[in-house]
Amino acid sequence: xxxxLLLQGxxxxxxxxxxxxxxxxxxxxxxxxxxxxxxxxxxFFMVGAFLAYQLFISFGFDPVLSLFFVAPALxxxxxxxxxxxxxxxxxxxxxxxxxxxxxIGIILQNLALVIWGGxxxxxxxxxxxxxxxxxxxxSIGLVPLASFLISIFIVAGLYFVLLKTPLGRAMRxxxxxxxxxxxxGLEVNRIYLLAFALSAAxxxxxxxxxxxxxSPTPVVGFAFxxxxxxxxxxxxxxxxxxxxxxxxxxxxxxxxxxxxxxDGDSLRNxxxxxxxxVVLIVRSRRQA
Amino acid sequence: xxxxxxxxxxxxxxxxxxxxxIGILSPLTGGAAGTxxxxxxxxxxxxxxxxxxxxxxxxxxxxxxxxxQANSDVALAAFEKLMTEDEVEFIGGGFxxxxxxxxxxxxxxxxxxxxWIGGAVSGVGIDGFDGIEELVxxxxxxxxxxxxxxxxxxxxxxxxxSTGVGSVALLHEDSAFGGPGAATSxxxxxxxxxxxxxNEAFKSTLTGGTGDFRAAISKAAASNADLLYWxxxxxxxxxxxxxxxxxxxxxxxxxxxxPGWPSDYTExxxxxxxxxxxxxxxxxxxPEAKAFADAYEAMHGAAPDNYAAALAYAQLWSYADAINAAxxxxxxxxxxxxxxxxxxxxxxxxxxxQSEISPHQGFGSEMWLVFQYQNGVREIVWPEDKATAPxxxxx
Numbered sequence: 001x002x003x004x005l006l007l008q009g010x011x012x013x014x015x016x017x018x019x020x021x022x023x024x025x026x027x028x029x030x031x032x033x034x035x036x037x038x039x040x041x042x043x044f045f046m047v048g049a050f051l052a053y054q055l056f057i058s059f060g061f062d063p064v065l066s067l068f069f070v071a072p073a074l075x076x077x078x079x080x081x082x083x084x085x086x087x088x089x090x091x092x093x094x095x096x097x098x099x100x101x102x103x104i105g106i107i108l109q110n111l112a113l114v115i116w117g118g119x120x121x122x123x124x125x126x127x128x129x130x131x132x133x134x135x136x137x138x139s140i141g142l143v144p145l146a147s148f149l150i151s152i153f154i155v156a157g158l159y160f161v162l163l164k165t166p167l168g169r170a171m172r173x174x175x176x177x178x179x180x181x182x183x184x185g186l187e188v189n190r191i192y193l194l195a196f197a198l199s200a201a202x203x204x205x206x207x208x209x210x211x212x213x214x215s216p217t218p219v220v221g222f223a224f225x226x227x228x229x230x231x232x233x234x235x236x237x238x239x240x241x242x243x244x245x246x247x248x249x250x251x252x253x254x255x256x257x258x259x260x261x262x263d264g265d266s267l268r269n270x271x272x273x274x275x276x277x278v279v280l281i282v283r284s285r286r287q288a
Numbered sequence: 289x290x291x292x293x294x295x296x297x298x299x300x301x302x303x304x305x306x307x308x309x310i311g312i313l314s315p316l317t318g319g320a321a322g323t324x325x326x327x328x329x330x331x332x333x334x335x336x337x338x339x340x341x342x343x344x345x346x347x348x349x350x351x352x353x354x355x356x357q358a359n360s361d362v363a364l365a366a367f368e369k370l371m372t373e374d375e376v377e378f379i380g381g382g383f384x385x386x387x388x389x390x391x392x393x394x395x396x397x398x399x400x401x402x403x404w405i406g407g408a409v410s411g412v413g414i415d416g417f418d419g420i421e422e423l424v425x426x427x428x429x430x431x432x433x434x435x436x437x438x439x440x441x442x443x444x445x446x447x448x449x450s451t452g453v454g455s456v457a458l459l460h461e462d463s464a465f466g467g468p469g470a471a472t473s474x475x476x477x478x479x480x481x482x483x484x485x486x487n488e489a490f491k492s493t494l495t496g497g498t499g500d501f502r503a504a505i506s507k508a509a510a511s512n513a514d515l516l517y518w519x520x521x522x523x524x525x526x527x528x529x530x531x532x533x534x535x536x537x538x539x540x541x542x543x544x545x546x547p548g549w550p551s552d553y554t555e556x557x558x559x560x561x562x563x564x565x566x567x568x569x570x571x572x573x574x575p576e577a578k579a580f581a582d583a584y585e586a587m588h589g590a591a592p593d594n595y596a597a598a599l600a601y602a603q604l605w606s607y608a609d610a611i612n613a614a615x616x617x618x619x620x621x622x623x624x625x626x627x628x629x630x631x632x633x634x635x636x637x638x639x640x641x642q643s644e645i646s647p648h649q650g651f652g653s654e655m656w657l658v659f660q661y662q663n664g665v666r667e668i669v670w671p672e673d674k675a676t677a678p679x680x681x682x683x
Contacts, residue, residue, distance in 0.1 A: 005506055008535075012502045057552075110317065118321020119548070119593070120523040124555035129526075130533030141502075141534040214499035214527040215550050219318065223498045258503030263489035265504045266462035269496055 004137040009259030010252065011138055017244075017251035018148030019209055021155050023224045024231040025243045026202030029158075031232060032240055033175045033195040036086065036097050040105035041228060042221025044200040047108060048074055048207025049216035050116050056123045056211075063123060063212045067150075070208050071201045078200025082193045090192070112218040120215030129212060147209045154205060155244060158198075162240060171195055223269075230272040234279050250275060308344045308617055310607055311370035311400075312353040312381035313363055313391075314600075320358035320494070322522055323383050323547055323596045327405065328353060329588050330600030331380075333580075336587070338608045345616070349608060352376060358383065360390030367391055371398045377617055378403070380603050382433075383596070385409035385420060385464045392423050395430070401622055403431040403607060405599045409464050410436040412644045413472060425646035429619065431626055433603055433650035434567075436643055437469050443656035444545055444565055445476045447670045448515060451541055451679065455483040457513035459504050459520075459528075461492035466519040469545075473517065485511040492521050499527035502535060509537035516541070522548040529558045540681045543658075548594040559661040561682040567595030567655050568635050569666060571676060580634035595635070602633035 023045060030038045051070045055061040061069070081104060089097050132139040162168035173181040174191045182188045203221075210220060231250050235242030254271045258264040312331060315324035331351055339348045352374050354366035370376050379395075379402045382388065388407030395402055411419020419437075424430050435443070448456060456477055460470035467489070474484045490504040491497030501524070508516055516539045518528055525546055532542060545565040553559050570581035570591050580601060584592045592598060610629050614621035627648070630639040635655050643649035658670035660679060667677035 002510055005510055008506045009503055012500065016498075016500055113317055113321060118317065118323075118325045120322060120525070120550045122526045122550040122552045122556060124552040125557070127557055129556075130530045130558045132534035132536055134536055139535045141531070143530075143534070210499070213530075214493055215523050215525065215553075217493075217523050218321065220493070220523075223493070223496050226496065227498065255500075255503060259506065263462070265488070265490040265497075265501065268491050268498075 005259060007136075007138045009255045011140065012144070012259075013252035013255030014248065015141070015144035015148045016255060017248040018151030018155075019206060020224075020227055020231055020251050021244050021247035022151035022202060022209075023206040024228040024235075024247055025155050025158060025240060026199035026206075027225075027228045028232050028235065028237075028240045028243055029195055029202070030199040031237055033171050034086075034090070034192045035175075036090070036101065036196075037094070038196075038199065039098060039101040039225070040081075040108060041101075041199070041203050042225030043105040043108035043112075044074055044078065044203035044221070045207040045210070045224055046112060046216065046218060046221035047077065048204030049211040049220055050112055050121070050207075051204070052208040052211040053116070053121050053123055053216050063126065063208050064146075067205060067208050070204045074204030074207075075197045075201040077204075078197035079193055081200070082196040086196060087189060087192065109218045116216075116218070118218065120217050122215040123211055126212055143212055147213070150209070151206075152244075154202065158202070159241070167191075167194070226269065227272060230276050233276050307347045307350050308378075308611055309350045309352055309374060309376045310378045310380050310604070311367075311374060311376035312351050313356050313366055313370075313379065313387075314353055314381040315358035315383050315387075316353065316355040318357035318359065320383055323406075323594060324355070324358075326548070326592070326594035326597040327381055327383070327600040329584070329592070330597035331604050333584055333587050333597075334601045334604035334608075337583070338605065344608050344611050349604075351380075351604070353381070356383070356387055358387060360387050363387045363391055364394055367394055367398075371400065377401065377619065378607055378611075378622070380405075380607060381600070382406045388420050389423070389464075392420070395424060396427070399427075399429050401429050401431070401619055401626070403433060403603055403626070405433045405596065405603060407432070408434055408437045408440055409468055410438060410644065412436070412438055413475075414468055417468070419468070421643065421645045425643070425648075428623060430646070431640055431648040431650065432643075432646055433599055435651050435653060435655055436649070438472055438644065439651075439653040440545070440565070440656070441469055441472045441476055443653035444517070444543075445473060445480065446653070447563075447565070447658045448477055448482065448517060448543065449480045450670060451515060453482060453514035453540060455485045455511070455513045456515045456517050457486040457488075457508035457511045457539070458484055459486075459488050459490055459501070459508055459516065459518040461495065461520040461524065462489040463492070463495050465521075466492070469519050473519075485513050490520070493523040493527065494521040497524075499524070501528055501531050505531050505535050505537055508539075509535055514540045515543060518542075518544045520544065520546050522546045522550060525550055525553055526556065526558075529562050530556075533558050538683055540683055541679075542682055548596070551590070551593045554661060554664055554666060559664075561660065561662070561680055563658055563660040563669065563679070565656050565658055567651070567657070568592070568598040569657060569659060569668060571666070571668065572634070572657070573674065573676075574632070574634075574636070576632045577634045598634040602635065602638055605631070605633075606638060 383406035460466035
C-alpha cells in the first residue's frame with residue numbers, strides 16, 4: 001500500500017467529517033430537544049443548496065456570502081413548518097410524526113423540481129473549487145478544508161449556545177423534562193420552535209457547502225440524510241455532544257475503506273450501515 | 289334493423305376516428321428527472337408540430353406521460369395503468385436499464401408496440417447476466433432507439449484509441465449503468481493494445497453517494513494513466529472534475545460518458561479540456577439539428593442540453609409517421625411501417641436495423657459525438673468529419 005494514498009485517505013476522511021457533523025447536529029437537535037425524527041432534514045439541506053445556487057445566479061453572490069442569507073431563510077422556513085404542522089403532532093404516535101415529516105420532505109422535493117427542474121445545477125464560476133495545496137505528496141483541498149473549519153466553528157458555536165447560554169439551558173431543560181420545564185415557567189412551544197428552526201438553518205448551511213462541492217438536484221439531500229441518521233444513532237439518539245466524534249468515525253471509516261479496498265468507494269454506504277448494525281447490537285446487548 | 293345498422297356504422301366510424309393515444313414512461317421526478325424532463329420537453333415540441341401538421345389519422349395525437357421516478361416498481365404500476373385503464377396500444381419514452389429490466393415481463397404479457405429510448409444494457413458478452421437485448425430484443429413489437437452498451441463503448445473506445453494514449457484509468461459508477469459498461473470497455477480498450485491500468489468503481493451521487501470521489505481519483509492518479517475515462521451520471525460531473533484538479537491529477541485527457549452534462553457547467557473553470565460523449569449538440573452541422581434546436585429554444589426558452597430531448601422528439605415523430613402511413617392503429621401494419629421508416633432526425637438518419645440480436649435497433653455507435661470544453665464552448669472533436677475543433681491536451 002502506497003503511504004501517500006493512505007495519508008490522503010485519512011486526510012479526506014477527517015475533512016469530510018466536518019460537513020457530516022454540521023448536517024447531523026441539526027438532526028440530533030430536533031431529536032434531542034423536540035423528540036421528533038425529522039425525515040425532511042435532507043430536504044432542508046437541499047433547499048439550502050438551491051438557495052445558494054439561486055443567489056449566485058440572480059445576484060452573483062459567492063456561496064460563502066450566501067451562508068449569511070441562507071441560514072436566516074432556512075430558520076424562517078423551519079419556523080413556518082413548525083408552526084403550520086409539526087407543533088400539532090408532538091403528542092401524536094411516532095409513526096404519525098414520521099409520516100408528516102416524510103410528507104414535508106416530498107413536498108419540498110417536488111417544489112424544488114418545479115422551481116429548479118430535475119437537471120443538476122452547478123454554481124459554475126467558483127474559482128477556488130478546484131484548488132488543492134500539495135503538502136508532502138498529499139493534497140489538501142481548499143473547499144474541503146474551509147468546509148471542515150466552518151462546520152467545526154458552527155458546531156462548536158452550537159455547543160457553546162447549548163452549554164453556556166440561557167437559551168441553551170432552556171433547550172436542555174425542555175429536552176430532559178417537558179412538563180417540569182413548563183412548570184418552572186419555560187415556554188416549551190417557543191423553545192421547540194427555536195430548536196426546529198435552528199435545526200433547519202444548520203441543514204441549510206450544510207446545503208450551501210454542498211452547492212459548492214457538487215451539483216444540487218432535488219434529491220441531493222438523500223445521501224446526507226442517511227449519513228446523518230447513522231451518525232445520530234452512533235452518537236446516541238439526541239446526544240448532541242457525541243456528534244463530532246461519531247462524524248469523525250463514520251467519515252474516516254468510509255474514506256479508509258474507499259481507499260484501501262478495491263472498488264471500496266462503492267462500499268461507502270455499506271460501511272455506515274455496518275456501523276449502525278454493530279452499534280445497535282452492542283447497545284441492545286448492554287441493555288439486556 | 290335500420291337503426292341497428294346506423295348504430296353499427298356510427299360505432300365503426302367512432303372507432304376509426306378515435307384519437308390515437310401514445311403512452312409515455314419517463315422519469316419526470318427523482319434522481320433521473322433531468323433526463324425525464326428533457327424527454328418531456330422533446331415530446332411536447334413534437335406533439336405541437338405533429339398536431340399542427342394534421343395530427344394522426346386525421347385527429348390530434350394525444351400523449352399520456354407517466355412518471356416512472358426511475359424506479360422499477362413505480363414504472364411497472366405506471367405501465368400497467370397505461371395498458372389497462374388508458375388502453376394505449378403504443379408505448380414510448382423509456383430510461384434506465386434497471387427500470388427496463390423490471391418492465392420486460394409485463395411488456396411480454398401485454399405486448400403493445402414498444403419504442404424504447406433508454407435501457408442500454410444488452411447483456412451481450414456478459415456471462416451470467418441476461419440483459420435487455422437478450423431478453424426482449426427479438427420480440428417483433430419491441431423497437432430500441434438508443435444505442436446498446438456495446439455500441440456506446442465501441443464509440444467511446446474508438447475515440448480513446450484515436451487519442452493515441454498508452455494507458456487508461458477507468459472509473460465507473462457501480463450500478464447497472466457503469467458496471468457492465470466498464471467491463472466491456474476494459475476488454476475492448478485492451479484489445480486495441482492500450483493498457484487499462486485501473487478499473488475502479490465509485491458510488492454515484494445519483495445512487496446514494498455524497499460526491500466525494502477522492503479515494504477513487506487518488507488511485508487513478510497513482511496509476512499515472514495517460515487518460516482518465518469515467519462513467520457516471522450528470523450530477524457526478526462537477527465533483528469528479530473539480531476533485532481531479534484539487535488532487536493535482538493531470539492526465540493528458542479527461543473523458544466522461546454521463547447521460548447529460550449540467551447546463552451551467554460550460555462556464556466552470558474545471559470544465560476546461562474535459563471531453564465527453566453526447567448524442568446531440570445544437571452545433572451539429574446539419575439543417576435538422578439546427579431546426580430542432582431553434583424550435584426547441586422557441587418553445588422552452590433554452591437550448592436542448594440533454595440529448596434525450598432530441599431522441600424523444602424524433603421518437604414521437606416516428607410513431608406519428610408510421611401510424612399515418614399504416615392508415616390505422618393495427619399493430620402489424622404499424623410495426624411494418626416502423627420497420628421501413630426512414631427520415632432525417634436531429635441526431636442523423638432515423639431507421640431501424642439489425643444489431644447483435646434485435647432486428648429493430650435504431651441508433652448505433654454512429655450517433656455519438658465527442659465534445660470538449662474549450663474556452664467556455666463545447667467543441668465537437670470526434671469524429672473528424674463532424675469536428676468543429678481539434679482535440680486539445682489537458683497538459
